[in-house]
Ligand code: HEC
């Protein structure tokens with residue numbers, strides 16, 4: 001019975017969150033969970049606006065996406081993690097499902113301090129690819145899934161606007177090599193497989209300067 005009540009409570013919270021605009025607003029919290037200040041802050045900063053480009057900015061990202069990534073970093077049931085990262089595997093190892101939810105809600109509720117595009121020519125090429133893809137190689141437009149301004153879509157497509165160019169480029173290369181393979185239906189692997197080195201750099205530069 002208690003279990004049933006807990007399940008019902010979760011269902012009610014989920015329904016409230018859904019009504020509140022599809023984002024996990026019922027879980028939104030301003031006070032950082034203990035792990036955020038004790039562990040995550042060292043690399044992602046207290047508010048999720050990581051100062052170093054090797055560590056992604058996680059402030060203002062969709063809680064659903066952050067939650068999925070945290071789960072994917074965790075090796076469970078004797079199987080290897082869906083998203084392999086030597087660093088993040090260690091960070092999530094001792095987190096419970098509810099820790100991951102509250103961390104995702106906390107960082108999702110922070111305000112992104114966006115990165116910037118430094119190289120204008122490169123960003124101009126990136127803009128072409130972002131909006132129109134590359135017909136010659138069959139590369140689809142990023143805008144088709146991540147939105148014209150990189151704002152993403154909470155159900156499955158992460159926000160990319162204002163992310164560090166270095167991180168975005170690194171993820172595209174991991175998808176291209178198949179080293180990152182936690183994308184549903186292989187969507188991002190199919191995209192990245194069609195990209196040249198220069199296209200990866202260009203589109204990453206452009207995304208860094210996008211404002212949603
Ligand atoms: C030692 C530095 C470090 C610490 C501490 C750390 N992270 Fe990370 N985090 C990283 C790096 C590096 C990546 C990129 C991993 C990769 O290569 O894919 C990352 C990736 C992530 C991502 C994926 C973001 C995306 O856009 O896909 C999330 C979410 C995340 N970290 C959350 C956390 C949380 C929550 C904590 C605390 C429990 C934490 N991190 C602690 C370095 C760190």
Ligand code: HEC
Nearest residue numbers: 140141142144145156158168171182183184187188191203
């Ligand atoms: C068919 C839809 C689709 C298209 C087109 C697409 N993406 Fe994605 N992208 C996804 C999905 C789905 C994910 C989330 C994967 C996951 O669940 O971890 C993603 C994730 C990413 C990530 C990882 C973000 C992070 O924070 O770690 C990057 C970077 C990215 N996409 C860049 C691009 C770029 C650049 C383009 C255009 C060249 C593009 N995507 C086109 C569906 C798409």
